[in-house]
Amino acid sequence: MPASPCVVPDSIPHPYSIHEVECRVKTHDRVNGEYRRLVLSAPRSVLDCEPGQFFHLLCPQTEGFQPYLRRPMSIYSYDRIRGELSFLYKVAGTGTGALASLQPGEHLNIVGPLGRGFEIRREWRRPLLVARGVGLATLAPLASECARLGRPLTAICSARSPDLVMSTDLFRSFGAEVITVADAEGNSDVGSLTPLIEGLIRTRGIDAFFTCGSTRLMRMLQVIGSRHGIGGQVAVEQHMACGIGMCQACVRPFLRDGGAVNLRVCREGPVFDLHEVL
Amino acid sequence: MADLRTTIGGLTLKNPIMPASGTFSEELTEVFDLDCLGALVTKTITRGKRSGNPVPRVCEVNGAMLNSIGIPSKGVSWFLQNTLPLYRDYEAPLVISISANTADEFARFAEEVSVPGVAAIEVNISCPNIEDDGKAFAMRPGATGDVIRRMRSATHLPLWAKLSPNTGEVVEVAQAAEEAGADALITANTMLAMAIDSRTGRARLGNIMGGLSGPALKPITLRMTYQCARAVSIPVIGCGGISTVDDVIEYLVAGARAIQVGTATFISPSTMPRLIRELDEVLDARGLRSVDALIGTVDVTDEAVVVAECVR
Ligand SMILES: Cc1cc2nc3c(=O)[nH]c(=O)nc-3n(C[C@H](O)[C@H](O)[C@H](O)COP(=O)(O)OP(=O)(O)OC[C@H]3O[C@@H](n4cnc5c(N)ncnc54)[C@H](O)[C@@H]3O)c2cc1C
Ligand SMILES: Cc1cc2nc3c(=O)[nH]c(=O)nc-3n(C[C@H](O)[C@H](O)[C@H](O)COP(=O)(O)O)c2cc1C
Numbered sequence: 001m002p003a004s005p006c007v008v009p010d011s012i013p014h015p016y017s018i019h020e021v022e023c024r025v026k027t028h029d030r031v032n033g034e035y036r037r038l039v040l041s042a043p044r045s046v047l048d049c050e051p052g053q054f055f056h057l058l059c060p061q062t063e064g065f066q067p068y069l070r071r072p073m074s075i076y077s078y079d080r081i082r083g084e085l086s087f088l089y090k091v092a093g094t095g096t097g098a099l100a101s102l103q104p105g106e107h108l109n110i111v112g113p114l115g116r117g118f119e120i121r122r123e124w125r126r127p128l129l130v131a132r133g134v135g136l137a138t139l140a141p142l143a144s145e146c147a148r149l150g151r152p153l154t155a156i157c158s159a160r161s162p163d164l165v166m167s168t169d170l171f172r173s174f175g176a177e178v179i180t181v182a183d184a185e186g187n188s189d190v191g192s193l194t195p196l197i198e199g200l201i202r203t204r205g206i207d208a209f210f211t212c213g214s215t216r217l218m219r220m221l222q223v224i225g226s227r228h229g230i231g232g233q234v235a236v237e238q239h240m241a242c243g244i245g246m247c248q249a250c251v252r253p254f255l256r257d258g259g260a261v262n263l264r265v266c267r268e269g270p271v272f273d274l275h276e277v278l
Numbered sequence: 279m280a281d282l283r284t285t286i287g288g289l290t291l292k293n294p295i296m297p298a299s300g301t302f303s304e305e306l307t308e309v310f311d312l313d314c315l316g317a318l319v320t321k322t323i324t325r326g327k328r329s330g331n332p333v334p335r336v337c338e339v340n341g342a343m344l345n346s347i348g349i350p351s352k353g354v355s356w357f358l359q360n361t362l363p364l365y366r367d368y369e370a371p372l373v374i375s376i377s378a379n380t381a382d383e384f385a386r387f388a389e390e391v392s393v394p395g396v397a398a399i400e401v402n403i404s405c406p407n408i409e410d411d412g413k414a415f416a417m418r419p420g421a422t423g424d425v426i427r428r429m430r431s432a433t434h435l436p437l438w439a440k441l442s443p444n445t446g447e448v449v450e451v452a453q454a455a456e457e458a459g460a461d462a463l464i465t466a467n468t469m470l471a472m473a474i475d476s477r478t479g480r481a482r483l484g485n486i487m488g489g490l491s492g493p494a495l496k497p498i499t500l501r502m503t504y505q506c507a508r509a510v511s512i513p514v515i516g517c518g519g520i521s522t523v524d525d526v527i528e529y530l531v532a533g534a535r536a537i538q539v540g541t542a543t544f545i546s547p548s549t550m551p552r553l554i555r556e557l558d559e560v561l562d563a564r565g566l567r568s569v570d571a572l573i574g575t576v577d578v579t580d581e582a583v584v585v586a587e588c589v590r
């Protein structure tokens with residue numbers, strides 16, 4: 001009896017939307033003291049992705065770090081023509097510590113693209129992006145998409161200190177008006193940001209919020225949004241095991257149909273409606 | 279090409295590879311064709327709705343993971359209306375895993391899910407996350423026998439009892455399940471475990487304790503497979519830490535008639551189809567015609583140098 005040939009090599013186009021592929025590292029650079037940018041050479045099959053989606057990375061085994069589970073990482077950029085996929089990450093512990101050791105020419109096993117990405121609704125004409133720390137990585141491809149759709153963009157980038165605010169040039173290249181704030185400057189707290197954002201609503205006609213990287217900023221945007229009738233989306237994080245919806249490890253409570261329900265961040269998210277996050 | 283077929287009670291599976299409950303769902307259709315599998319096994323469901331345990335629900339430890347998912351369940355009617363139809367078009371037999379709080383509830387539940395489209399019922403009497411400190415039915419032969427006996431009179435479907443590595447009475451529990459009418463055993467569920475962050479002193483799971491799975495579990499569940507395969511005449515399905523074809527072979531040699539793959543699917547979602555292909559290759563390379571030729575062939579002949587007995 002023949003065994004069914006159920007593994008289709010990734011070189012052949014097949015109907016499955018989630019792929020496990022080995023990608024060669026093109027470049028891997030320090031962006032500043034804390035962050036690194038990893039650029040992979042990726043097959044076309046995984047580049048049918050959208051802003052807000054993520055990949056699940058099998059970080060390498062090194063002398064110092066032996067991660068076991070995969071680690072979720074947002075897509076920082078993808079380029080179908082150049083066959084490139086990149087991530088921007090912060091070294092946090094075992095997994096990202098091991099990841100940081102990857103050299104150009106080495107390979108990384110990735111699974112994806114995963115999850116549900118951002119949706120720029122037709123009525124959202126003047127979006128405001130609010131990114132904290134590495135949340136910026138998640139919002140970068142969204143900024144690029146806003147530029148492509150001709151939506152005038154405003155971005156507030158927040159970090160602990162001014163030298164940790166990243167990608168402002170990238171955002172400007174997408175035509176965004178960029179405002180940077182930092183804890184060290186004393187202008188990144190909710191008390192300072194609220195009047196700033198309410199000012200932007202008046203002067204720039206902001207009609208949608210997109211955010212990632214800080215629960216505090218998300219709560220602030222929920223409050224401002226409720227006050228001004230402004231909706232939006234948020235990308236959230238949760239500890240994961242499978243990353244594709246099988247294990248229920250990554251649930252969080254959300255408001256749906258008038259009640260609280262547990263939804264899987266890896267499947268129903270990681271992008272959710274701003275006002276449904278509890 | 280070798281004959282990969284195996285039989286579990288009255289069911290013939292086209293190969294011995296199937297998913298472990300809780301590590302598989304319909305989302306895997308986005309990775310490969312599920313019909314290549316020997317069987318499909320659903321996440322455990324309960325009759326009523328349950329929300330599961332607090333987060334974090336998973337953490338990793340050296341070469342393994344802990345989970346305290348609990349059994350979040352949307353209840354039996356939701357399952358019958360929404361989940362069951364998703365599997366209607368697959369050839370692979372569908373095994374549904376159920377859990378309940380009492381033997382009576384198990385029986386009533388078994389009756390409710392004995393519907394067309396369901397090929398067998400996996401009886402989860404071993405979840406360490408659902409009852410206090412892992413006091414599952416499968417800890418004791420009496421409680422195990424009780425559950426299976428009640429279920430046996432409630433359904434004609436094959437009953438697969440999933441055993442626990444947390445009991446000291448592995449053989450007694452296995453025999454009690456067989457005597458009460460179980461058609462197969464699964465060895466085994468996760469082992470109750472704990473992890474603490476040394477820096478903060480905090481338990482790393484929201485539920486404090488959870489089940490250990492992955493490669494670190496294998497020697498224990500492989501031992502249980504061996505013990506049970508010798509002690510009962512119903513088929514034993516091995517489960518625990520399987521990620522390579524060598525793992526599969528070890529379980530078959532220990533006496534398993536089939537195996538389940540759990541955590542390895544999280545590390546590589548295409549593990550199961552790979553194992554099917556590699557098992558076929560290994561059998562060919564060894565000149566074996568069928569999986570049967572491996573089952574229960576463990577070599578325990580005493581070739582070791584006998585150590586001197588301590589007399590004084
Ligand atoms: C959808 C998604 C997208 C993400 N995108 C990015 C990104 O673009 N750039 C970036 O720097 N980080 C991102 N993160 C966070 C990143 O996954 C964690 O920083 C990373 O898993 C930490 O692993 P570690 O082993 O280095 O750290 P450790 O602290 O040693 O991790 C220990 C365990 O906790 C888990 N864990 C720790 N922090 C998080 C977290 N914030 N979210 C989920 N699990 C966590 C790890 O997976 C691991 O199992 C994202 C998280 C999610 C869920
Ligand atoms: C996240 C997770 C969820 C699980 N859920 C269930 C479950 O609902 N029912 C069950 O019988 N076993 C459950 N298990 C146990 C597995 O089915 C399996 O017995 C165990 O993980 C050992 O196999 P492995 O080492 O291959 O993972 C779960 C395991 C994991 C890791």
Ligand code: FES
Nearest residue numbers: 243245247248266
């Ligand atoms: S990580 Fe497994 S369901 Fe989300």
